[in-house]
Amino acid sequence: MISRVSVRLISRRCFSHSAVRREIRDIAELPDRIHPKYQEARNNDLLTLHWPSPPRNILITKKPSAPSITTLVIEYAQHIHSTYPSTNLIFRPATAHEIQCSLPFPIYTAFENRDTENDPGFQDKVDLICTLGGDGTILRASSLFATTDHVPPVLSFSMGTLGFLGEWKFKEYKRAFREVYMSGANAGYGSALLEDEHHHGNETHSGAAAAQSEHNLLSGWSSIRGKSMGPGRGARVLLRNRLKVGIFGADGQRVTEPETETAGGDVYAMNEVILHRGIHPHLAIIEVFIGGRFLTEAVADGMIVSTPTGSTAYSLSSGGSIVHPLVPSLLLTPVCPRSLSFRPLVLPANTPITLRLSEKNRSEEVEISVDGVRMSKGLRLGMEVRVWGEELERETHGLEKHEKTWRGGVPSIVRGSRSGLGENEDHWVGGLNGLLKFNYPFGDDGASQ
Amino acid sequence: MISRVSVRLISRRCFSHSAVRREIRDIAELPDRIHPKYQEARNNDLLTLHWPSPPRNILITKKPSAPSITTLVIEYAQHIHSTYPSTNLIFRPATAHEIQCSLPFPIYTAFENRDTENDPGFQDKVDLICTLGGDGTILRASSLFATTDHVPPVLSFSMGTLGFLGEWKFKEYKRAFREVYMSGANAGYGSALLEDEHHHGNETHSGAAAAQSEHNLLSGWSSIRGKSMGPGRGARVLLRNRLKVGIFGADGQRVTEPETETAGGDVYAMNEVILHRGIHPHLAIIEVFIGGRFLTEAVADGMIVSTPTGSTAYSLSSGGSIVHPLVPSLLLTPVCPRSLSFRPLVLPANTPITLRLSEKNRSEEVEISVDGVRMSKGLRLGMEVRVWGEELERETHGLEKHEKTWRGGVPSIVRGSRSGLGENEDHWVGGLNGLLKFNYPFGDDGASQ
Amino acid sequence: MISRVSVRLISRRCFSHSAVRREIRDIAELPDRIHPKYQEARNNDLLTLHWPSPPRNILITKKPSAPSITTLVIEYAQHIHSTYPSTNLIFRPATAHEIQCSLPFPIYTAFENRDTENDPGFQDKVDLICTLGGDGTILRASSLFATTDHVPPVLSFSMGTLGFLGEWKFKEYKRAFREVYMSGANAGYGSALLEDEHHHGNETHSGAAAAQSEHNLLSGWSSIRGKSMGPGRGARVLLRNRLKVGIFGADGQRVTEPETETAGGDVYAMNEVILHRGIHPHLAIIEVFIGGRFLTEAVADGMIVSTPTGSTAYSLSSGGSIVHPLVPSLLLTPVCPRSLSFRPLVLPANTPITLRLSEKNRSEEVEISVDGVRMSKGLRLGMEVRVWGEELERETHGLEKHEKTWRGGVPSIVRGSRSGLGENEDHWVGGLNGLLKFNYPFGDDGASQ
Amino acid sequence: MISRVSVRLISRRCFSHSAVRREIRDIAELPDRIHPKYQEARNNDLLTLHWPSPPRNILITKKPSAPSITTLVIEYAQHIHSTYPSTNLIFRPATAHEIQCSLPFPIYTAFENRDTENDPGFQDKVDLICTLGGDGTILRASSLFATTDHVPPVLSFSMGTLGFLGEWKFKEYKRAFREVYMSGANAGYGSALLEDEHHHGNETHSGAAAAQSEHNLLSGWSSIRGKSMGPGRGARVLLRNRLKVGIFGADGQRVTEPETETAGGDVYAMNEVILHRGIHPHLAIIEVFIGGRFLTEAVADGMIVSTPTGSTAYSLSSGGSIVHPLVPSLLLTPVCPRSLSFRPLVLPANTPITLRLSEKNRSEEVEISVDGVRMSKGLRLGMEVRVWGEELERETHGLEKHEKTWRGGVPSIVRGSRSGLGENEDHWVGGLNGLLKFNYPFGDDGASQ
Ligand SMILES: NC(=O)C1=CN([C@@H]2O[C@H](COP(=O)(O)OP(=O)(O)OC[C@H]3O[C@@H](n4cnc5c(N)ncnc54)[C@H](O)[C@@H]3O)[C@@H](O)[C@H]2O)C=CC1
Ligand SMILES: NC(=O)C1=CN([C@@H]2O[C@H](COP(=O)(O)OP(=O)(O)OC[C@H]3O[C@@H](n4cnc5c(N)ncnc54)[C@H](O)[C@@H]3O)[C@@H](O)[C@H]2O)C=CC1
Ligand SMILES: NC(=O)C1=CN([C@@H]2O[C@H](COP(=O)(O)OP(=O)(O)OC[C@H]3O[C@@H](n4cnc5c(N)ncnc54)[C@H](O)[C@@H]3O)[C@@H](O)[C@H]2O)C=CC1
Ligand SMILES: NC(=O)C1=CN([C@@H]2O[C@H](COP(=O)(O)OP(=O)(O)OC[C@H]3O[C@@H](n4cnc5c(N)ncnc54)[C@H](O)[C@@H]3O)[C@@H](O)[C@H]2O)C=CC1
Known part of the structure; x- marks a missing residue:
């Protein structure tokens, strides 16, 4: 005292x-x-x-x-x-x-x-x-x-x-x-x-x-x-589901980002993880695997793996769909792909996604960013980025009904309207319309078509 | 005998x-x-x-x-x-x-x-x-x-x-x-x-x-x-999750489609339900509600509510994302919307979606189609289409482990590769690449960039 | 008198x-x-x-x-x-x-x-x-x-x-x-x-x-x-450039639209000509030729050939770029194409474009609409739609400077601002921002990001 | 000797x-x-x-x-x-x-x-x-x-x-x-x-x-x-039309790029000029003027001003339309814009376009690249990039018919097919289909739908 x-x-x-x-x-x-x-x-x-x-x-x-x-x-x-x-x-x-x-x-x-x-x-x-x-x-x-x-x-x-x-x-x-x-x-x-x-x-x-x-x-x-x-x-x-990012060296070992103090561990992202050519003038060439299986080779400015929360962030700018934060999923959205046919994908949250630099890539490395913060070291040949959706777990084992709880994610306090029922989507629908100007009507004053 | x-x-x-x-x-x-x-x-x-x-x-x-x-x-x-x-x-x-x-x-x-x-x-x-x-x-x-x-x-x-x-x-x-x-x-x-x-x-x-x-x-x-x-x-x-479609008259009663023998009941769709202006030359004006709350007024050729399975069908042609069939969700994709800002949405499968003809709509009715089949009667003023994702239920109650089962959806027999692990996504990834020519590489023979 | x-x-x-x-x-x-x-x-x-x-x-x-x-x-x-x-x-x-x-x-x-x-x-x-x-x-x-x-x-x-x-x-x-x-x-x-x-x-x-x-x-x-x-x-x-549409029967003769009194002649469109599956449930299959050469086979709801003026109409809703009315060009924009790689095209105004029903098309005919008005007869197998951009001609031959004039197009009286120089684009830029809500800023009041 | x-x-x-x-x-x-x-x-x-x-x-x-x-x-x-x-x-x-x-x-x-x-x-x-x-x-x-x-x-x-x-x-x-x-x-x-x-x-x-x-x-x-x-x-x-790029300092004077030896002058680009946030993590905020008039404020990774030739390069990856090289135009295509309504624009080739860093931009400068080559200095507050389409001039004055000629652009020798008429578009249509896999058909072998 x-x-x-x-x-x-x-x-x-x-x-x-x-x-x-x-x-x-x-x-x-x-x-x-x-x-x-x-x-x-x-x-x-x-x-x-x-x-x-x-x-x-x-x-x-x-x-x-x-x-x-x-x-x-x-x-x-x-x-x-x-x-x-x-x-x-x-x-x-x-x-x-x-x-x-x-x-x-x-x-x-x-x-x-x-x-x-x-x-x-x-x-x-x-x-x-x-x-x-x-x-x-x-x-x-x-x-x-x-x-x-x-x-x-x-x-x-x-x-x-x-x-x-x-x-x-x-x-x-x-x-x-x-x-x-x-x-x-x-x-x-x-x-x-x-x-x-x-x-x-x-x-x-x-x-x-x-x-x-x-x-x-x-x-x-x-x-x-x-x-x-x-x-x-x-x-x-x-x-809000996050996603988990692990970066692995050519030796198969986890690479640590010193600044985030993640001693040998993975980090969670709320929006997304992005690989981007950054300052390098040439297109990045990135191999994408889902569930351990080769999906495609992206020739692009970059690749985004995003949470539904992040679907209204960088993924949106890159042409991705808007995904409600309660859809358990991961978005795979290319940034400026050199392709006419690279449509954004929405995958189950539990699909493991792996990104690797292709041997054809012309620069030595591509930037890795998590939630808009660039990592001190980029991704080089042989390394890989592994991503999983965070599993929201329902803890029920041996618990009374009122004790059951959820775990994982970012628990975001939602602003409630005073009225009750049916207004639950307030915040999200309101944000779409009020902030993102979703389907904003044509016409002189924005009020009438 | x-x-x-x-x-x-x-x-x-x-x-x-x-x-x-x-x-x-x-x-x-x-x-x-x-x-x-x-x-x-x-x-x-x-x-x-x-x-x-x-x-x-x-x-x-x-x-x-x-x-x-x-x-x-x-x-x-x-x-x-x-x-x-x-x-x-x-x-x-x-x-x-x-x-x-x-x-x-x-x-x-x-x-x-x-x-x-x-x-x-x-x-x-x-x-x-x-x-x-x-x-x-x-x-x-x-x-x-x-x-x-x-x-x-x-x-x-x-x-x-x-x-x-x-x-x-x-x-x-x-x-x-x-x-x-x-x-x-x-x-x-x-x-x-x-x-x-x-x-x-x-x-x-x-x-x-x-x-x-x-x-x-x-x-x-x-x-x-x-x-x-x-x-x-x-x-x-x-x-494969389906979606459930109910059509309600101005009197609040379910409208029956005689041809599908759905005596007063709802019908399930595997791909999607679509409202479309059809033969009417003018843009349809459709009000969209999610979770009982007004979302937006679509001025468009039509509106699609699609399952993930349907994400590679009409929704794809209309610019929707490709959603893996195991993501429990519904897609809301406009068809040729008269808007610069109507991005396709992916909603939780259990979100109830309601579509109504706006009073501003200029034709008397719009077409309703389920899985590509047009209903005999269209949607008129006062009527509404209600859509829910089908809930896949896991029946576990009082069952031994090996008896637990799933119910709902269209159980589609998947063609397996002989090898085991990790090849589960075969059919879907294979279809994306082999049939939809997803991210098809530029270049002379399609084999190399 | x-x-x-x-x-x-x-x-x-x-x-x-x-x-x-x-x-x-x-x-x-x-x-x-x-x-x-x-x-x-x-x-x-x-x-x-x-x-x-x-x-x-x-x-x-x-x-x-x-x-x-x-x-x-x-x-x-x-x-x-x-x-x-x-x-x-x-x-x-x-x-x-x-x-x-x-x-x-x-x-x-x-x-x-x-x-x-x-x-x-x-x-x-x-x-x-x-x-x-x-x-x-x-x-x-x-x-x-x-x-x-x-x-x-x-x-x-x-x-x-x-x-x-x-x-x-x-x-x-x-x-x-x-x-x-x-x-x-x-x-x-x-x-x-x-x-x-x-x-x-x-x-x-x-x-x-x-x-x-x-x-x-x-x-x-x-x-x-x-x-x-x-x-x-x-x-x-x-x-405003128009485009000229001629419809030809299987016999190579022009088909006349009785209602528009175009006795055997072509018609001009200010916005666009559209082929559309209309009431037919199946995708239309349309062959597109430019300059007499096969370009592509569109499997789609329809195909739009649009003027720059029409680029803010149906073509916009279908994903086309916005083209300034003074760019001498034609737009080729598919409506809901069953393809991941059908990017809209902008062609020189003087490119002849021909559209034909493919033999693979499943319905007997597709609708033809000009500037939003459906023609009484559709396009059937063997028939073709030929489109050219209207050439705006500058008549100079043997004329004094002040007598030179332009001919063709729809001469639209533009609303001028009182001030002079540089304000010429008023109407178009103003329309983009004020009516179409082009690049409408995110944020609470639409005024600040 | x-x-x-x-x-x-x-x-x-x-x-x-x-x-x-x-x-x-x-x-x-x-x-x-x-x-x-x-x-x-x-x-x-x-x-x-x-x-x-x-x-x-x-x-x-x-x-x-x-x-x-x-x-x-x-x-x-x-x-x-x-x-x-x-x-x-x-x-x-x-x-x-x-x-x-x-x-x-x-x-x-x-x-x-x-x-x-x-x-x-x-x-x-x-x-x-x-x-x-x-x-x-x-x-x-x-x-x-x-x-x-x-x-x-x-x-x-x-x-x-x-x-x-x-x-x-x-x-x-x-x-x-x-x-x-x-x-x-x-x-x-x-x-x-x-x-x-x-x-x-x-x-x-x-x-x-x-x-x-x-x-x-x-x-x-x-x-x-x-x-x-x-x-x-x-x-x-x-x-092939080029575009002309001039970079001006806050003092209104042209800024010279030492490496390209352009002593105080403008440079021509064959593909495009790009402003890009580059290594800076935050969105760039760029003001766009056309014909001297404010068009819009882009909040984006970058902005592209492209020639029709460049329409199949970076602009394509960013969602721009494909524009035939003979359409006298400039493309204004945003890179990953934070907007739902920033549709790419096609402007007349002779429209002067000016790009400026907004005072709201959070980094000190954005990268300038011409035809994929980054300039040694970026664009800072007060500076501006001015772009014009190159005017292809037809020199006719006092010339005999066979002496008339064109000037400007990049004269590209086109590979002709042996046969004559109508095959002129060979190279471009061929490139779309053969290299860019334009409207590549769905189906097992790419040959049939
Ligand atoms: N995300 C993207 O699509 C990016 C594209 N670029 C483009 O690359 C160009 C520079 O080329 P490189 O130095 O070779 O860089 P690069 O090695 O990164 O290759 C660019 C790719 O674009 C192709 N390309 C270039 N100009 C083209 C055109 N007019 N039409 C069709 N394809 C074209 C090339 O064949 C190559 O496949 C820039 O002018 C820019 O347009 C540059 C950076 C990123
Ligand atoms: N899904 C769509 O976007 C559809 C669009 N249309 C367009 O409508 C036109 C016919 O107009 P209406 O008879 O009034 O039909 P309508 O009553 O369906 O209205 C069409 C809408 O398009 C607007 N519009 C027409 N021409 C335009 C232009 N050049 N630039 C910008 N906006 C334009 C009108 O202001 C109106 O809001 C057609 O030429 C076609 O372009 C027609 C059917 C569907
Ligand atoms: N513009 C478009 O893309 C249109 C698409 N459709 C789709 O066609 C479906 C009805 O099929 P059909 O009676 O055979 O009509 P159809 O003969 O017009 O063929 C539709 C095409 O869509 C393909 N398809 C259907 N369901 C698919 C799915 N879940 N994933 C990937 N491809 C799929 C079929 O293989 C066929 O190539 C509708 O449920 C609707 O989704 C219907 C009309 C227009
Ligand atoms: N071209 C683009 O759209 C880019 C987007 N970003 C995004 O910015 C995020 C980092 O944010 P800041 O550090 O503030 O960078 P910042 O200062 O560049 O702002 C990013 C913008 O995105 C918005 N934003 C962030 N997360 C969002 C979400 N989940 N839904 C809707 N809007 C969202 C912010 O309100 C802000 O307007 C990254 O996670 C990335 O998603 C980053 C770089 C480029």
Whole structure:
């Protein structure tokens, strides 16, 4: 407890450089993350979010180099801190440094120079992700969890430049956060939850965080409940399938991307993986295999393997169909293929896809990008990229009905309309029409044909 | 029994007109159909066909008005009859009349003038469908089962004009039929099967067919087994999702298509349902709703709602993506839309889609076609077409592992390569490359770029 | 003169049925048409309209069965009649009958029961066409001149349902008409024009119309000039290439379409000619020849041969590129081709294109439509459709510079912006962006990305 | 003369390094180039090549780093040298160094270290270009003439990897060269030609080349004529429009690309100019103006402005229509636009098009490529790329009919079929079907549907 007090004192002297360093705490100090459940609702493809106990560790990410957004991030953080005092706010290192002086309470980060093998990272601690920015901000946040199949739920606010994935408008942030925070805290199994929370707490909390956990029990849901619109209303979640990308060297070994800290492992992508000729002037020649069988040789600027979520991103620009995020599939879309007959394909999500550089390829390598971020090393002859759709698993084994849950994907909190039934597709249909100008009518004012 | 004898005699005098009539027997005389099981195989999205007892009632359909195919149908029928004496051959009425004189044994049909409410039809009797023709022949055969969710397995031979859905070449017919006939007749539950057959026989056979059933027990699998390539080899089945189409009048009541005998019910389509302006010169204006919510107003020649199977048919010509038949989805593809921004959509199979004529539409009605067959009445103002993807159900409840099965869809017998692993996609990838000339390489001979 | 007076008297008794008949006069009574010149302007691909003498015979066409437009037609006619008293107003027969009682002066038409071989038709008499309606109205008006290569200039007003070809808004009609009427009436060659007019008049006028011609000389331009914005301002004209369609029987003879009165001749289309399977369920199979050489066999719903003007009509919906109306070319665009590799083609305007039904085609005939109007007879085996781009000819031979002119095409009066240079493309670029929503930006309000 | 003899001697000692240097002569020594005429033929859009006197200076270019092609280049050069002794063979510097030892006669080049302002280059000396390689080789050869509007005729042989622009097969090289060499040397104006040649010779030849010119008069056409297939047969030429690209700095001044030696001038492209995001991960944002007027803001990977010739290159891969090389037009095709409604446009060849980086663009610059070659500097904010179609001019002023000619474009020698009429489109239609697999039929063998 002493350390916390001193930090608070120090934070008032934020102009002092040495003080600043201490104000940003190590994420390792936080209790371990809480895994919510995602339960099926009647007549609805969206799931309902159920916290076993109130979320505590909130990651807030933002679009970089946009000062106006930084201001709003501070406003947001202050609101969360004062309304939900038992929560801890986590930021990416750069953001933490940028805003810590503006916040009169300690914040957390996963320091970049930590031992990534042993020290905990975001994926060990974050209960809930909040993003303030555009689609890129959501993609970047999701890529912090590129090596785990348990991504925390994502509450995304689109800011100005409207994105397709960003569900909420910033001005709704109070209602939105409350809805997510309270989700699943319904009277019905209140006591069970409390117990569960106790149990959970004992097991996972440690050090300075343990006391805080106690505090949660008192100040968490119960203190908020009065403000809530009713305990039974759950936040709705769209589980967005990702795809898993593994890069293999000519020796058959996995190639590691040092920057993403994926020690020898595969990474998940929310939108897509792309091979592209990049700066090389000549057409890339890429061999495509599906299910282990040779499908075709693409002579093209590049090849995209996309999730349904990514079907409205690069794949769309390259002529792919728009695929609803709930269709379990992968899209194979060529970029500027030198062919009249390379129609985009939609494959079952569980089809393994392999991409190799052809021996006929004229440059030494082609670029590999995951969710719009280029990897430091390209694909060379002999190497291969292997892609699988992420399998969303329904965990049912030995569970009571209300305990069944889903796992995998990016659990995206969907903005609900107040009215009920049949409005579930709101967000997607709304995005098609409102943002992508899908089938936009001809005529003078866009209103009538 | 007397009548049967006389029929046989008469059949030798096929030139006699009155005799001919009697030679074609009523399908009602046949034992009820046998429902096979479709079981999951390891590492394979295809299912394995398991007959509880040997199939008996074989429907053979063919492409109409193609004399050369008629000759092959006769050859095929004679082979089945002589090699599998306990089978009964069923034909559509027109085909039965066309070929009966060429066959020295009785054949069966469902007479057109029967009481469709009470008298049994193809869906009550057929164990196995064999089609000789092109994709149209398969579509027509499947539409004989447009009102049931238990379509018999389909063994399709493509004849000359090669189709995408037709799996087998005619010259393979002996091997193909044997493989299907024997499928699942493995040593393991041989005796159980015999018993089952007894039981089944007693329960369902009736009248003249009962004696024949006994014959089956002796002459069925056991008599063939020696010729088989080994009892354990099962035919592989691709369950092709259909979609269900209901047409509703302005009064909210289902509209019946008299010709398809769908008394007040919905029909299933294997490829697609299409609304099209048809002969009307002006663009059709159609409102599209998904999940009960307004999606868009299509100003177009027409609108296609297609299954993944149909993604290589009309939807392809209209610019839709190619969707693998195992992706549980529906395609919404406009035909010549008067819009720059109507990109084809791929929706979850369980999304209900509704199409309505807009009040702005200038003609009185638009055509409705199901699998390429135009309905006798078009869609008028106030009416609506409702479409759902067929749900393939996995029946597991209370069943032993080997009893679990799938239901729904069109169970299509896939032509397997002899080698095993990884070759499962053969038929589809092969069709893309070999038939649709997918990503056909530029260059002088199509072999090198 | 007597007859004219009596008509005037009679017109006051329009309720009398017999009187009505006489009030609509025969177009034959009018003086022959005046052919304007189209001269090149500096730095400008648009031409300038030059009347040798004021236009007299004005054809007004309208969208059928739209009562609100009929009212505006009457307003328009009354304005022309009272402001330009020396003009005569011509209508299509149905319109003439519909509105004559509302107009207190005689109107003209080409009666449908006239001897089309010998009696003059619209193409012999009309100086200027005004259309009130949408694109269809312009197409229908243009098709009244489908057999001549001298289409009168077209002043088109779009009414409500905005069209792409309609240049002017109805509320601008006074300015628009004055601009066109005065176009070329500049001081410079005023007297020459008067002479020309005399000459022309003597040669061509006849009967009752001769006196009126005299009147023109006094009341034409000179009476209006004061109201004009200056004599030198010429209306700008976009010459829209048409294409010429000839249909030939199996005997090699031209087939005549009775309804369009094209006695044995070819017809011009402003948008396109289309072959389409129409009501036949099966794909049409059409052989395409260019320059006499076999190009390809289209297996499709249909084939479009389009002008650049038509590139924003049906061809657009079928996936064709947008071609600027000043590119001398023909578009060959398939409708729903059963091919992955049938990319639309743009050919030189002078390439002869021939379309034939293949022997493999399964229906007896395919529909032929010209500018959206289906011909009474379809294309059958052995017949062929031959298409050429209309050649816009520059008549220069032995002419002074200011006399050079262009001939052919549909001379469409373009709506000019007040400012000068560089704004010539206004109408087309404006139409792309404003009406077709070309490259419509993504984002919330369509204003920002 | 002495120097030449010594060179010959030296050439036998090609292993000596110093000797080698002298064997490659400076192109400045050659007589100035001869400009052929391109005359219109009846019923034919192709032109006929007419040499006023036999061509002398032959540039031979080849695909780099392909040893097998080098061997054929030597074979080709030896054939030309021995059969047409009055010709001089020119190579690019690298090729000259690569092959000189294999050729027992002097060859010419334009040395890279020459004073490009004052010393003559390829465009001053080359009469005829022969390319051995693929489309890239033709593009590179054409780019040697990127600053002149008089490109010599191009005789292109495609080697192995078949190209779309390469007309001839290498095995035809003897016939092909003879046909081009003799083209226009018809009896009719033989003597006039001789005179012309005298005259021309006096005027332009200089130094050591003068004597050679005399030799030409004797050994040129007259010596070959016997071998020719008849003097009247002219080589047919397709004039391929290029486009002209100017790059302007923020200061409004032209930016020079040092490598292409285009001192302050514009360059011509045969295929296209492309702006592309290149290595930058974010979408490029480019403003497009046509005719000085804002057309649209492209948010895309890039923008292509292409000639009709380039319509089968990158523009095709990006979804553009195929435009026949004789349609005077420019294509505006976006590369992967983030828009559902950016349909490719075809504009009149004389429309000026301007591309600018938007202020919203996120990277500092975008790549500029001309005919597949990236410029050393990209396009930055404030700069602009201006593009015009090259105007093919018909020079008629004061000329006799047979003297009229065309100027501009890349005069490409088309491979003629022996038969006459109607076969003119051979090369293009043949290329579509044979190489690009245009509308390639579905079905088993590509032969029947
Ligand atoms: N994604 C794509 O389609 C890309 C296309 N290119 C094209 O390549 C051209 C440069 O050619 P290379 O240096 O050989 O590059 P490259 O080695 O990448 O080959 C380009 C391909 O385009 C073909 N090609 C070039 N011009 C053509 C034409 N006018 N019509 C039909 N095919 C044509 C060539 O035969 C070759 O197959 C550029 O002008 C550009 O048009 C360049 C980059 C990407
Ligand atoms: N699926 C489609 O896109 C179809 C298009 N059409 C087009 O309609 C034309 C006939 O027009 P209507 O009789 O009014 O039929 P309609 O009432 O079906 O309307 C056709 C639509 O096309 C527009 N249009 C016509 N010509 C155009 C042009 N040159 N550029 C841009 N838009 C144009 C009209 O404004 C109208 O919105 C035909 O020439 C054909 O091009 C006809 C049938 C189907
Ligand atoms: N423009 C087009 O592409 C049109 C396509 N069709 C399609 O034809 C089907 C009816 O077939 P038919 O009665 O034989 O008509 P049809 O004789 O017009 O032939 C249709 C063609 O489509 C092929 N086909 C049918 N289903 C297919 C599938 N699932 N995948 C790949 N190819 C397929 C057939 O092999 C045949 O080549 C309809 O369900 C519709 O999908 C019907 C009309 C026009
Ligand atoms: N030509 C193209 O369309 C290109 C697209 N991209 C896409 O951009 C993504 C990376 O995004 P940023 O880093 O923000 O790059 P960015 O700044 O280039 O923006 C990409 C655009 O795509 C939108 N976007 C991203 N994901 C989307 C989705 N799933 N659905 C709809 N729109 C989506 C964003 O809102 C933004 O407008 C990549 O995953 C890739 O899909 C990247 C490069 C080129």
